[in-house]
Amino acid sequence: MPIIRFEGINKSYETGKPVIRNLSLDIHEGEFVTFLGPSGCGKTTMLKLVNRLIEPDDGKIFVEGREIREWDKIELRRRIGYVIQKIGLFPHLTVGDNISYVLELTGKNKGFKGKRELEMIELVGMDESFLKRYPRELSGGQRQRIGLARALAADPDIILMDEALGAVDEISRRVLQDELLKIYRKLKKTIVFVTHDIQEAIKLGSRIVLINDGAVVQAGTREEMIFSPANSFVEDFFGLKNLTSYLNLTPLKEVCEYGEFPGGMEKVPFLDESESIMAAIRVMFDNGLGLVGIEGPEAGRKGVFRFESALSKLKENNPGKINA
Numbered sequence: 654m655p656i657i658r659f660e661g662i663n664k665s666y667e668t669g670k671p672v673i674r675n676l677s678l679d680i681h682e683g684e685f686v687t688f689l690g691p692s693g694c695g696k697t698t699m700l701k702l703v704n705r706l707i708e709p710d711d712g713k714i715f716v717e718g719r720e721i722r723e724w725d726k727i728e729l730r731r732r733i734g735y736v737i738q739k740i741g742l743f744p745h746l747t748v749g750d751n752i753s754y755v756l757e758l759t760g761k762n763k764g765f766k767g768k769r770e771l772e773m774i775e776l777v778g779m780d781e782s783f784l785k786r787y788p789r790e791l792s793g794g795q796r797q798r799i800g801l802a803r804a805l806a807a808d809p810d811i812i813l814m815d816e817a818l819g820a821v822d823e824i825s826r827r828v829l830q831d832e833l834l835k836i837y838r839k840l841k842k843t844i845v846f847v848t849h850d851i852q853e854a855i856k857l858g859s860r861i862v863l864i865n866d867g868a869v870v871q872a873g874t875r876e877e878m879i880f881s882p883a884n885s886f887v888e889d890f891f892g893l894k895n896l897t898s899y900l901n902l903t904p905l906k907e908v909c910e911y912g913e914f915p916g917g918m919e920k921v922p923f924l925d926e927s928e929s930i931m932a933a934i935r936v937m938f939d940n941g942l943g944l945v946g947i948e949g950p951e952a953g954r955k956g957v958f959r960f961e962s963a964l965s966k967l968k969e970n971n972p973g974k975i976n977a
């Protein structure tokens with residue numbers, strides 16, 4: 654059963670123009686789904702429907718199998734962390750109190766709150782000393798981290814993030830993306846992440862949902878979007894232009910062969926399995942080689958990367974989808 658299900662959702666605001674058109678979509682537990690699409694296509698509206706900040710005109714939304722109108726609104730929102738771009742920390746509360754604010758509402762005791770504040774600040778890669786500071790004493794990136802810490806404090810099953818990294822500079826943004834992926838792997842939450850940045854959607858999403866004009870145009874893995882676009886809109890978004898992003902953002906471990914060693918490997922350079930396909934291609938070109946060696950973090954985890962096997966691996970991972 655999906656953890657979030659949109660079923661035939663339609664929505665228009667006062668102006669009457671449909672903003673969401675017959676949206677049906679399942680999101681499964683543990684997925685990291687990115688909602689991608691041009692400005693005004695309805696991404697924020699879709700998120701707000703899930704935590705009932707707005708109500709659909711018709712259709713149903715289920716969270717954890719239960720229609721959201723059957724949920725107690727407060728309970729529903731406790732299960733769903735929400736992080737937005739202008740994070741809206743309470744300026745008169747310390748960072749620590751901001752993080753544990755939700756726990757305050759649920760009547761948790763002081764000891765529990767203190768412990769949780771500490772866990773959360775460490776989880777988002779910040780030092781304990783920040784707990785005593787005020788939001789105005791933080792950088793933009795640090796504020797976003799605290800926003801995430803606050804959203805995670807009540808241990809929700811689902812996290813909705815709306816352009817959550819949009820306001821920070823390019824470098825901090827990349828760092829925050831990496832940390833978010835680490836947190837996702839560690840906590841195994843379901844994340845729905847809205848962005849209009851294709852690179853970000855490709856990097857973060859285990860599945861990408863491309864939206865246009867209030868409807869899903871295509872939902873799939875980054876390989877499906879890039880190699881099997883459903884129509885010209887998807888092609889324009891993901892086509893060959895973004896093949897470079899794909900090659901830069903896909904780690905070798907997803908496409909290399911482990912364990913098999915052809916002869917002559919002594920002369921071949923090795924790359925770490927977390928490096929990108931593009932990094933391997935560069936090394937291959939620089940050295941005039943048809944393959945490179947791959948090493949993993951564990952001793953003895955070794956393999957090779959070469960084009961033919963990478964392509965068959967992609968086909969294997971995306972049955973029937975890749976005809977490249």
Ligand SMILES: Nc1ncnc2c1ncn2[C@@H]1O[C@H](COP(=O)(O)OP(=O)(O)OP(=O)(O)O)[C@@H](O)[C@H]1O
Pocket residue numbers: 666667668672690691692693694695696697698699849
């Ligand atoms: N409160 C509102 N009243 C009327 N129209 C609204 C309201 N909120 C959003 N809209 C309209 O609904 C459409 C979808 O808005 P939404 O905020 O969901 O888009 P978005 O995909 O999140 O865009 P962006 O990438 O710019 O954040 C837009 O045309 C917008 O103008």
Ligand SMILES: [Mg+2]
Pocket residue numbers: 696697698815
């Ligand atoms: Mg938006």
